[in-house]
Amino acid sequence: MNKDSIKEELTSKDNIVFSDYVIYFCCDKTLKESLEQFKKLVLRLLEAGLDIKCLNGSIGSLFLFIRCCSTRLHTAALSSRDWLYGVRNGLPDLHDDRKISSSQRLKFIYDIISFPVSEGGAGVCPDLDEWKMVKHIFPLHDPVFSRDYIYKIFKKGFISESDLDDIRDHFGEKIAIYFSFIRFYILWLIFPVVMGFFTHFFLPKYSILYAITINLWCILFVQKWRKTEVRLSIRWGVYGISKTYQKRRQFAGDKIGIHVITGKNVPVSLLWKKIFKNSFFILFQVVLVTSAILILIGFFFLDLYFSEIYDGFFQKYLVFIPTILLAGFISVFSALYNKISTCINYYENYETDIDFESAFIHKIFMMSFIICYTALFMISCFYVPFGYHIIPKINIVNIQSLFLNSESIKVKPFIVNPDKLRKQFIYYMITGQIINFFKQWILPFVFKFFFVILERIYSTKISKFNHKNINSFSEENEFLSKVRREAELPEFSLLNNYLELVMQFGYISLFSIVWPLGCICIFINNMIKIILDFIKLFFATKRPIPCCIDTIGLWHSKLMFLSWLGSIVMSILIYFHKYFxxxxxxxxxxxxxxxxxxxxxxxxxxxxxxxxxxxxxxxxILKEEYALRDAYLEKLMGSISANCQNSPQVQRNYTEVIEIGTTVIMNSFEKYKKA
Known part of the structure; x- marks a missing residue:
């Protein structure tokens, strides 16, 4: 491939850069380190067989636009782990680029960027200390596809399987599986909605018929989804992809060991060190979880005191204090816990992506379970059956006298409120959903608007200094503005979305018998959620890097746990309210x-x-299969990869990109000094 053909691939007729990926490179405080890491980054990418164009970003930053030629793409397709481990039935089609979907192309190219040098990649990963100046690696959104797809969905009013195929072809199986799950969830919610409506108006409270029906529905839902995701994975050709056990790029082994199947020398962790880390952090998390439970119980009793015991001054205002304090505590503690859990997860040094993600799911599910359900468990298992016997025996007056004059204390006789559990559940179903919507959608846009104003003020201050702009085309300036906006967008968080849906499922399986109309609230919330998730995916977040999966992973076991626990909790609720x-x-x-x-x-x-x-x-058998495939793969790659990596164009392109990047970095440091 000559120099002109590469430029034609990287640049369209309107001088707008066309790329597969964008690498957002931010300079460090020192010029020397910035130049060294930039040169190292460019050399690694070019040696991996990728084409690069460098353009100026904001002050102190660069955008590297990455493009992969057809030959190098075919090499990456041959070395994909799904074929190597026998997930797909045969070799990828190497003769027609049109048969490779957008998501497959992006996945193969990201493998080239992130795989270690020993495996033919560039070894570039933003989470590694080696690449601390590489802030983001992301593909750009396709505005035409986004506009046409959203218009098609809104026009039809529903999501078909062909629409899911389009999502899979554009964003990859991981995103498609999520939207398949929420679509499946919404369709299956129709039954509990109808059953809840019927139970609320025609059956007695805490109906045994409703409990049995919902428990059966939960079991059928979980089992049916397992079959559905298997069918989808077979349809998309990724069934069994989870068995590839992709090694984490950030994994650092303690020693070199022999892989049990491949027989190759690979980094491994010491067993005693792994057990020590896990044991220590399990103990640490037990302390955090226990503290959270005790604090939530304290808030529960504080709310109970102001709402049902205290009868003094400002009682009608003081009753809101526990709710306000609880909301603030949950927000701060959840954010702190998630950061601590993330640090712990990285320090535990999991070998595979599946293990890393599963461990983090365990951590956040446990805390979310406590935050979401503690108050309901306290009301249903303590307040309703035992409140009348225990709470009057607590000497409230003596406790208050530590802070107030005992003569001014006014309390009223305690009476168990049998409707307290229902009101608390309604609060979670209606008020809680509204607050969650406000936190997810309103607050982020308010903060974003505020920071945009600050950025414009700062840009106006800097603009008075003259600076040579290497991007001479107005079309490129407009395009770079779009790239900057996408670089600043957050990532599409599947973890939080799954967590929200699983917690909803828990409300249905555990406590929907308290107020059966809660299923209607969840159904309406998810109808709105799927629309907003589409908008967020296409316009409010970075385009996700495609990832091949064939299941929702550990969330399936969480659903099974909640369905099992729901059968016990509903039985206990019926027992406490009817047969206690x-x-x-x-x-x-x-x-x-x-x-x-x-x-x-x-x-x-x-x-x-x-x-x-x-x-x-x-x-x-696995050893023999791997040896056969690995030998053929090495032979096939040996004849192809040399043509990409040893091309004389690599050196020419390296010199051109380095010159542009060096100019931008040095000008950026001059700007900093002037500012």
Whole structure:
């Protein structure tokens, strides 16, 4: 490929850069380190067989536009792990680029950028200390596709399977699986909506029929979704992709060991160090979780005191204090806990992406479970059955006398409010959803508007200094403004979206018997959510890097856990509100818990033994299959990759990009000095 042909691929007729990926490079405080890392970055990318164009970003930053030629793309397709591990039935089609979807192309190219040099990649990853000046690697949105797709969805009013195929072709299987799940969830919510409406108006409170029906619905929902995702993964050709166990780019082994299947020397972690880290951080998280539970219980009793016991001055205003304090505590503590959990997850140094993501899901699910359901559990399992016996025995007056004059204390007789659980659940279903919408959509745009104003003020201050602009085309300046906007956008968070849906499922399986119309609120919320998620995906977040998956992962086990727990909680709620007997309570509840726990332990032990036996039986076969495929792959890649990496164009392109980048970096440092 000559120099002119590369420029034709990188630049359209209107001088607008066309690229597969954009690398956002921000200079460090020192000129020497910035130039060294920039040159190293460009050399790595060119040696990996990628074409680059460098343009000026904002002050102190550069945009590297990455383009991959057809030959190098085919090499990456051949080395893809899904074919190597036998997920796909045959080799990728190397003769027609049109048969490679946009998401597949982007996935292969990202593998080239991020894979280690030893595997034919550039080894560039923003999370590594080696590349601390590489802030983001992202593909650009296609405005034509975004506009046409949103128009098509809104015009039809529903999402078909062909629409999901379009999402998969454009964004990859990971995004498509998420929208498939929320679409499936909304369709399946129709039944509990109808059942909840019927129960609310025609059946008695805490209906046994409703509890049985919803429990069966939860079990069927989880099992049916498992079959649906298998069918989708087969349709998209990624069934079994999870077994590839992609190694994390950030994984740092303690020593070099031999892989049990491949027989290759690979970095591995020491077992004792892994156990020590996990044990230490489990203990640390137990302390955090216990603290959160105790604080939430404290807020519960504070709310109980002001709303049902205290009868003094400003009672009608003081009743809002616990709610305000609780909202502030949850926001601050959740943000702090997520940051701590993220740091812990990185420090635990998981070997594969699946292990890393699963560990983080465990952490955030546990805390979200406590925050969402603690108040409801306290009301249903403490306040309703035992509040009348325990709360009057607490000497409120003596406790208050520590802070106030005992003569001015006014309290009213405590009476259990049987409607408290329903009101609390309605608050979560209506007010809580509105607050969540405000936090997810209104606040971010308010903050963004505020920071845009500050940025314009700063840009106006800087603009009085003359600066040579290497981007001479007005079309490029307009295009770069678009790239800057996309670089500043947040990433599309599947983790938080799944967490919200799973917590909703928990409300249905655990507490919907309290107020069956809550299913309608969840249905309406998800109808709005799927629309807003589409808007967020196309216009309010960076375009996600495609990722091949065939399942929602650990969220499936969380759904199973909530469906199992729901059968117990609904039974306890019915028992407390209809058949409660303080004499037999402890024995009956313990018998129920022991019986269910024994069933689950037996099932777990059987599955564990079967899995262990199957693994050792197939180990020899896996070794032979890998050796055969790996030998053929090395032979095939050896004849192709040399043509890309040893091309004389690499050196010419390297010199051109380095000259442009060096000019931009040096001018940026001059600007900083003048400013």
């Amino acid at each position: 007997s303080s004499d037999k309570f402890l024995v009956e509840v313990l018998m129920l818990l022991v019986f269910v726990d024994c069933l689950y332990r037996i099932a777990f032990d059987i599955c564990k033994k079967i899995t262990r036996f199957t693994w050792y039986e197939k180990l020899h």
